[in-house]
Amino acid sequence: MNRKEDTEPIIDHLFRHQFGKMVSILCRIFGLEHLETIEDAIQDTFIKASASWREGIPDNPEAWLTTAAKNRTIDLFRKLKSEKERSKYVQSGASTIAFSELFLDHEIADSQLRMIFTACHPALDPRDQIAFALKTIAGFSQKEIAAALLFKNETIKKRLSRARASIKKEDMAFEIPQGVDLKKRRIRVLEVLYLLFNEGFHSTKKDMIVRQELCGEAMRLCKMLVDHPKICDSETQALFALMCFHSARLDSKIDDFNEIIDLRLQDRSKWYFPLIVAGNSMMIKATMSGVYSPYHYEAAIASEHLMAKKFENTNWKKILFWYEKLQAISPxxxxxxxxxxxxxxxxxxxxxxxxxxxxxxxxxxxxxxxxxxxxxxxxxxxxxxxxxxxxxxxxxxxxxxxxxxxxxxxxxxxxxxxxx
Amino acid sequence: MKKFMLIFLGADYQKEGLSPDEMQARMGKWFAWNQKMQEAGVVVDGHALESETVRQVSGPDRTVTDRAGSEIKELVGGYYIVKAEDLDGAMKIAEDFPDYDLGGTVEIRQVMVFEQ
The missing domain is CATH 1.25.40.10 (Tetratricopeptide repeat domain)
Structure with a gap:
């Protein structure tokens, strides 16, 4: 193996994100019914990596993990074959994509989107959806989910196993719904991402790192939806813009003692400008259709706050106007x-x-x-x-x-x- | 300079239910430790050991026991051979072992040198 002498640190959360990717790809290959086996197998891959990378990190850690996951997949594949329990995917013959193509970037993204839509399936209890999404898409451990959502470990355990049981019971297909179903499901997907984001943004019980991670995950997943031409609509764009605007001032919201700082007193120079820019350009796209959702109005309100250089400059009249619009469509x-x-x-x-x-x-x-x-x-x-x-x-x-x-x-x- | 073997026992990542993030952090610590030792020029050799396949051969009949899946606690997880002035020096090196908090143990043994 090639070792880097002057190694750059590995990307933050590489393992975590890799976990999410692998679970999605393997579920696409073997079917959701094998979710637990798949999660265990991926866990093994990380244990292996954490031992064999001790003396040096490979040149391309991501590729290393992908290869390890592929090999592990083949192991799984053999095991399933020997159990004469062939997956639907394997049986579907000519229409299947070549195995190795599933590991290409756009196919990985596609698999992850399937997982997001699965997590928001109406057969899952809404309370279980967020925990399930954090586990399978974001790669949080049970303990980390409990800490992030402020529930007991036991509660999260129950929610996860209930979600898995419903998936099995419903014999859920691992896919992105189409047509009217896509519209309906997308509404819930956005809701779940919105909740996930707010969990990070609004709860002051958590330390800054947990808050940033929750917001970051919600944004990452929302960006995946935005980047998919068939899934993205103006509501999705508006939600992403809203997340950008809110995140821009995440750092200035809380002081060193984890206490809330009044908007009036927040250090506006701490607001993160690139996120404001990203939010603005997404907002332009989101408003092109002329159809506005509650996310549009919430984003508009958030951006009004960001536009004021000083608290005294806040355009309250405009903000009130947006609130009235919001109240009209979503009282x-x-x-x-x-x-x-x-x-x-x-x-x-x-x-x-x-x-x-x-x-x-x-x-x-x-x-x-x-x-x-x-x-x-x-x-x-x-x-x-x-x-x-x-x-x-x-x-x-x-x-x-x-x-x-x-x-x-x-x-x-x-x-x-x-x-x- | 004498040679010492640092033998690592215990610390079962699987059993601890470490999350991907935690595993990455732990790996970072191992990596940093290795870097530090390399820079100090004290490492002679070192490896992590597989625990998936563990086979023991014992007794005059060469009885083979498959110990894969045994308690990680009872298995050697890896080793380093390092150069140090004395046992205290080797202990100093072992202080940075990352897995003490997971119940890991480092056994320090001086490598025996035969007088010619």
Whole structure:
């Protein structure tokens, strides 16, 4: 084997991404019903690599892993043959692609897309879909999924095995649906990617690395959809643009102590410009059809924030306009809450109050502290500090997340200072 | 300079359920350790050993036992032969062994030299 003397470090997450690729390719060859065997076989390949690369990393680590996976596939193939359990793929004869062609880049991408669509199959419990996607497409271990989604290891284990069982039970085909089915399934695929992204972007319980990885995976997968001419539509492009805009300010959102930084106080020079550029050019493509989805409006809102050099320059009127559009096609109490906040920023507390009257705190579920936090801001704006304080107390009595609690406490203390 | 063999025991990556990312990180540590030793010019030889095929031959009848699939803990996973001033020097080298946290052990043995 060729060894590199002055070796560059291996690409971050090479193993993880390679895992996702290999699972997809092998599922295409042997069928989804062999998923578990396939995952074990790939795990073996990595164990082998991690021992044999100790003294030096091969010139082309990716190619090394691919070859090892291919060989392992052939082993599997023999094993299955001897069990007289030929896969459908093998039986389909003339229409099959040559084995080695499956390892070409575009075929690998195709296999991975099949896996994404499989993870979002309606027969899978929506709660299982994300865990399954993280495992089979993104190459996260059970433990890593548990840490990323903030569930117990046991819960993730159950979800994964439930997903596998449903796949077997349904005898699911490993394919990208077509026509109307593609449209329907794509909606769910985008939803799952959106959830995955938000899991990284919004939860403050996780450390920065986990957050970046979740956002990064969601973006990587979304990019694969964008790059596929038959799958990509304007909604997919808008979601990708939205992810770019949000990620651009991921670093500035949280301080060194994992506490939320108010948008007002964020260091705007930390925003990552190349992602803003990528988001903008994707947004141009996304708006060409003239049909707008909720992702379009969310992206528009995010980009308005990015356009302001300083917080004071924020075009709140424009943001409110986008929120109204969003609310019209996808009504949610959270939109109303945001619209109220925007009106408070515009020094129009009476408009904020009117919007807040349309929100019932119980509609917000576990996040009803946001309602009380917003009401507190309203009372602060009209200088009714006593009411503001009591709203903050109510918010603090329901908030669960530590950094959000700290954030609210800070705000509450400020009110108390104003009262003295 | 004396020669020492560092023998690695234990640390079963499979059993630990390491994720692809974790395995990559671990490999990076092995690699860094090897680099460090190479730069210091102390490595004489070293290899990782296969554990898929392990065969033991023992006794006057040359009884063959297939030990593939045995507990990794009982198997030698690899070795290095390094040059060091004394046992303490070899121990210093072994400090960077990456798998202590997974229950791995390094056995340090001086290579015997026969007086001519």
């Amino acid at each position: 949610s109490p959270f939109n109303l809450l945001n619209m109220a906040v925007v009106n408070l920023q515009r020094n129009k507390p009476e408009l904020a109050k009117a919007i807040m009257e349309r929100v019932k705190p119980q509609e917000l579920g576990q996040r009803n502290y946001l309602y009380y936090g917003c009401m507190a801001q309203y009372y602060k704006a009209i200088k009714d500090y006593k009411q503001a304080l009591s709203c903050y107390d109510q918010a603090l009595s329901t908030v669960q997340n530590d950094s959000e609690r700290k954030y609210l406490e800070k705000k509450r203390n400020k009110i108390q200072l104003l009262m003295e």
